[in-house]
Amino acid sequence: MDNQLSIGARANPLSHFEQWYETVQNSDPQPDAASLGTASIDGIPSVRLVLVKTWSEIGFEFFTNQKSRKGQELLVNRNAALTWHWKGFGAQVRIRGTVSIIESSAVRAYWNTRSxxxxxxxxxxxxxxPIPHREALVEKANQLKRVYGEDSDMPVPDNWGGFRVHPSNYEFWLHDPDRLHHRIEYANVDGKWVSMILQP
Ligand SMILES: Cc1cc2nc3c(=O)[nH]c(=O)nc-3n(C[C@H](O)[C@H](O)[C@H](O)COP(=O)(O)O)c2cc1C
Structure with a gap:
């Protein structure tokens, strides 16, 4: 187990996240993969992985199809959670918050970076x-390749976009060999970050 990460509270949880990320990104095979939890309007949960490649003081961003299950759930229930697991570091980071929709100019900018x-x-x-069989999807992709060449200015699909999770809480977790693991939670209280140690 690698112990390059430290758990002590920082003034701001985003700097805590960034310090950990800077360390793990050099050796974790997929540091940007996070589990995204959403829930239907009736509170039925659903979790899947997404790539979180960008973040700032405002929030953590991912891109997806807004008509997907997650997209539809987030449009009616803005509550969301993200969890990163960096196995080689025995580390987990969780955030909870609400989402907003990323502006179309930023969506277009990210779209243009995709292969x-x-x-x-x-x-x-x-x-x-659902689709009747995979060949139908492959044929659809091949048709689109005939319409849009490699160098063409491909439009952003109507339903494709991004969500930004605005954290109200962060939790940083570090493995302990005796399972007396370390946990620190930051909660946003009236615009100020308050940290507390949680029992494992
Ligand atoms: C490592 C990994 C990264 C993924 N990243 C994304 C992503 O950034 N956006 C996305 O829409 N789906 C991503 N997926 C696929 C989702 O996990 C999921 O299957 C898909 O978005 C449909 O989810 P939904 O039906 O709950 O909306 C990723 C899957 C894996 C395994």
Missing amino acids: YGSRISALASAQST
Whole structure:
């Protein structure tokens, strides 16, 4: 177990996140993968992985199809949670908060950084809806490749976009060999971050 991460409270949980991320990104195989929890309007939960590549003081961002299950749930129930697990470091970070929709200019900017294949796939896929067989999807992607060449200015699909999770709480967790693990939670109280140690 690598012990390069330290648990002591910082003034601001975002700097805590950034310090950990800076360390783990050099050796974790997929540091940007986080489990995203959403819930339906009736409170039925659903969790899946997304890539969180960008963040700031305002929040943590991911991109997806807004007609997908997660997209539809977030449009009616803005509560969301993200959890990162960096196995080689025995570390977990959790955030909870509410989401907002990322502005179309930022969505377009991110869209343009995606590979040709990823853009074609996002255009082809009505994410989370059934299709009779996989060949139909492959054929749809091939058709789109005939319409949009590698160098063409491919439009952002209508339903594709991004959400930003605005954290109200962060939790940092570090493994202890005797399972007396370390946990520190930060809660936003009237605009100020308050930290507390939680029992494992
Ligand atoms: C490592 C990893 C990263 C993923 N990143 C994304 C992502 O950034 N956006 C996305 O829409 N789906 C991503 N997926 C797929 C989702 O986990 C999920 O299958 C898909 O978004 C449909 O989820 P939903 O039906 O709950 O909306 C990723 C899957 C894995 C395994």
